[in-house]
Amino acid sequence: MSWLTRVRERLPFGTKRETPDNLWIKCPHCQDMIFTKEYEENLNVCPKCAHHGRIGADTRLDQLLDDGFTLLPAPEVPQDPLRFKDTKRYRDRLKAARASNAHPDAFTAASGTIEGKPAVVGVQDFSFMGGSMGMAVGDAFIAAAQRALDDKCGFICVTAAGGARMQEGILSLMQMPRATVMTRRLREAHLPYIVVLTDPTTGGVTASYAMLGDVHVAEPGALIGFAGQRVIQETIREQLPEGFQRAEYLHKHGMVDMVVPRHDLRETLATLLDYLSPAKAA
Incomplete structure (x- = not known):
């Protein structure tokens, strides 16, 4: 020893x-x-x-909504409608994503209030298959917008996505016009539709409901665009400016209405809801 x-x-x-x-x-x-x-x-x-780090749907809803909000039920859609398989079956990818997430897909919505102002808030979670837009996301967006129409309140959509879900093919792309119709219905009802663009918001989501809001709010430094910077640069064969596709650049060039730090986001949304919501009948 x-x-x-x-x-x-x-x-x-x-x-x-x-x-x-x-x-x-x-x-x-x-x-x-x-x-x-x-x-x-x-x-x-x-x-x-x-x-500003990326956060999940539950954390985002807790940060934005007053206590006592109600989660909307997740819509039921066909699973793996195309029986898609690449290096792994789509059904297996869904199973793995759901095992590590609290919700069955990438879009979660809740009804409640923001500083006392009624609102429906829908949140895309990038941690669920990159926040990709498939049939479940499309149906959840439509259900949330319909709830706002029924409750006669504003609808806030917090976006974070890599684009359409390739495993669902044309069915995922069809969510773009479906969601667009709902934004038009909100406008016809004179109800505010506010989009909060977070990092990253790209692809088919940017090409549809992410850019159809009455007001577009972005978090600082958020990546926002349709195609990737490298793809654009190789296509046009030009050097892109510094900060291209970032929230501050898009705000400077008029594509985003305001860039709001996360600490001020809740107060800003409450102010927008108060200003944009239709006046109640006396």
Whole structure:
């Protein structure tokens, strides 16, 4: 027995404490390490560089809506209608995505109030297959818009998507005109439709309901566009300007109405709802 072992047996050393794996988080922008608790208390915004991290549907709804909101039921749609398979079956991809998410697909909606103003809020979750738009997303968007029509209140859509869901082919692309019809119905009813563009909002979502709002609000630094920057650059054979497709660039060029930090988003949406909602009959 070595002298070190003998000393350790005689001295009252405590057991080694385990350090949680999720105690720290690295900011993807500035690469600094932040206490996870501090990061979450700051609404998932880096306290050092103000990078706005991606958040899930439940977190987003909790941040925007007053307490006591009601989740709308998820629509039932055919599973794997094209029996699609690439390196893995689409049915298996769905199963894996649902195992790691609290909701059955990428779009979750709730009815409630924002600082006392009635609203329906729909949120796309990028963590569910890249927030891709398939039949379930289309039906959920339509159901949420219809609930806003029924309740005669504003509809807020928080977008985050990589585009249409390729595994559903033309069925996913058909969600673009279906959602467009609902935005028109909201306008005809004089009900506000407000879009909150978060990182990233791209593809068919950008080409449809993400750009049809009465007001377009973007989070700082959000990537917003249809095709990717590399694809555009190779197509037009021109060097694109710095910050191209970012929220601040689009705001400067009139594609986005305002860029609002996450800490001010709830108050801003309440103000917009108050201003845009039809006056109640006396």
